[in-house]
Amino acid sequence: MSEMGSERYPDSVGMCGVDCALAPCYRTGTCLGCRSGNHDQKRISKWKCRIRICVLSKNLGHCGECDEFPCKIRRRLDKNYREKYGIDLLANTRALADLGPVRWCLCQQSENRCRDCGGTVDPYKHTCYECGKLLG
Numbered sequence: 001m002s003e004m005g006s007e008r009y010p011d012s013v014g015m016c017g018v019d020c021a022l023a024p025c026y027r028t029g030t031c032l033g034c035r036s037g038n039h040d041q042k043r044i045s046k047w048k049c050r051i052r053i054c055v056l057s058k059n060l061g062h063c064g065e066c067d068e069f070p071c072k073i074r075r076r077l078d079k080n081y082r083e084k085y086g087i088d089l090l091a092n093t094r095a096l097a098d099l100g101p102v103r104w105c106l107c108q109q110s111e112n113r114c115r116d117c118g119g120t121v122d123p124y125k126h127t128c129y130e131c132g133k134l135l136g
């Protein structure tokens with residue numbers, strides 16, 4: 001956990017607006033989340049993530065607190081998420097700024113809940129982690 005402002009940020013709250021808690025690598029423990037500084041985790045992509053490095057260098061909680069948001073450093077990620085997964089990371093980031101991390105996490109959970117079993121939906125494969133159903 002890290003602390004910014006009045007609320008604590010779980011390690012799973014991505015600095016770019018991704019909710020790591022919904023990602024397979026976080027759920028399997030391969031990655032401990034964007035904010036984790038633990039070097040004993042298998043997934044290493046975050047150490048060179050330009051967005052993460054930039055947010056930390058500016059001492060911000062996430063991009064939504066930045067005057068330059070949305071900047072060109074984010075452009076490829078935002079486009080990929082929109083086109084590949086149908087995820088609007090810019091909206092996610094704005095919501096994080098509006099709601100704060102605690103309410104944002106709850107909203108992310110409820111937006112990604114399986115209608116059939118109440119489990120969590122993998123937003124990348126649109127499949128429920130619990131019952132395996134493909135959700136439209």
Ligand code: SF4
Nearest residue numbers: 054063066069071073
């Ligand atoms: S919006 Fe861009 S400049 Fe601002 S913190 Fe995020 S990556 Fe850095």
Ligand SMILES: [Zn+2]
Nearest residue numbers: 114117128131
């Ligand atoms: Zn389900």
